Amino acid sequence: MALLLTAPNLTEVVLKQLAERVYEASGIRLTDRQRPQIETRVAQRLQALRLDDPAEYEKHLGSEGSRSEEMEIFLDLLAVHESYFFREISQLSFVADDLVEEARERRGTEPVRIWSAGCVAGEEPYSLAMLLEDAEAWKKGPIDMLGTDMSATCLERARQAVYGKASLRQTSRARRSRFFEPVHGGLRVQASVRRRVRFRRMNLYREGPSGWMGQFDIILCRNLLLYFDVPARCRVVEALYSRLRPGGCLLLSRSETLLNVRTRLQTTEQGDEIVYRRAMEEKA
Numbered sequence: 319m320a321l322l323l324t325a326p327n328l329t330e331v332v333l334k335q336l337a338e339r340v341y342e343a344s345g346i347r348l349t350d351r352q353r354p355q356i357e358t359r360v361a362q363r364l365q366a367l368r369l370d371d372p373a374e375y376e377k378h379l380g381s382e383g384s385r386s387e388e389m390e391i392f393l394d395l396l397a398v399h400e401s402y403f404f405r406e407i408s409q410l411s412f413v414a415d416d417l418v419e420e421a422r423e424r425r426g427t428e429p430v431r432i433w434s435a436g437c438v439a440g441e442e443p444y445s446l447a448m449l450l451e452d453a454e455a456w457k458k459g460p461i462d463m464l465g466t467d468m469s470a471t472c473l474e475r476a477r478q479a480v481y482g483k484a485s486l487r488q489t490s491r492a493r494r495s496r497f498f499e500p501v502h503g504g505l506r507v508q509a510s511v512r513r514r515v516r517f518r519r520m521n522l523y524r525e526g527p528s529g530w531m532g533q534f535d536i537i538l539c540r541n542l543l544l545y546f547d548v549p550a551r552c553r554v555v556e557a558l559y560s561r562l563r564p565g566g567c568l569l570l571s572r573s574e575t576l577l578n579v580r581t582r583l584q585t586t587e588q589g590d591e592i593v594y595r596r597a598m599e600e601k602a
């Protein structure tokens with residue numbers, strides 16, 4: 319039987335301090351409406367660490383620093399890891415059919431580079447890899463696909479690539495049999511698709527614009543900016559901008575915009591899609 323955890327009563331002060339620590343470490347702005355969820359998560363950590371009082375936990379988090387293992391665990395418990403295959407499929411098809419072709423014209427024989435930022439357990443980049451398979455895009459030239467998330471547990475699930483009903487709720491029977499195989503615990507993405515995507519852990523808010531990743535032709539950052547406030551969005555969008563090649567595109571989900579975000583990205587419309595583009599020529 320699962321142990322019922324009694325949520326501790328967080329004082330306003332401790333709640334505020336915890337929210338600040340989470341913000342500093344991730345850009346995620348916790349709101350008062352999330353209090354019950356935060357209380358449950360703190361209760362889990364108090365039990366795991368054999369501590370009694372939320373204030374002690376807050377001190378523990380603080381003493382360990384914003385890059386500590388404990389902070390990663392706490393962020394993992396608080397973040398929303400919701401995703402499913404073929405989410406907003408018309409946008410993913412647009413990427414597979416139009417944007418990749420367009421990027422290929424610019425890249426010649428060099429790989430077209432695609433990054434799924436905040437990829438959870440891989441549902442988004444694997445869906446795109448499947449649509450690229452449908453479009454026979456892999457036959458036309460190299461494509462390099464990267465999925466990143468700040469959550470180590472999500473990335474471990476991405477590498478395992480075994481999914482249950484919730485992740486597959488928008489996946490047709492035809493696609494299930496073409497791209498998945500039944501295994502214990504659900505359906506596993508076939509190896510031919512798995513090998514198309516690399517996964518790396520990365521905190522978008524903390525890592526600056528430089529770094530190991532290089533630049534991309536297409537960045538998907540869908541359903542993530544909505545958890546940030548405006549300053550955090552500005553910071554993350556600037557980092558995404560710097561990781562786009564000239565002419566490269568950023569796509570957000572349909573429910574997100576760059577309203578109030580100061581950015582050099584240009585907003586363009588292609589059919590029904592909003593595409594944020596880095597200019598080909600940069601003004602000095």
Ligand SMILES: C[S@@+](CC[C@H](N)C(=O)[O-])C[C@H]1O[C@@H](n2cnc3c(N)ncnc32)[C@H](O)[C@@H]1O
Pocket residue numbers: 343344345346397398399400401402405435436437438442466467468469472520521522523524539540541542545571
């Ligand atoms: C709602 S999910 C994104 C879903 C997916 N992109 C989609 O549209 O289906 C948000 C993900 O962003 C990740 N995340 C939140 N803050 C982050 C940060 N600062 N850096 C990297 N990943 C972050 C969370 O771990 C979570 O897995």
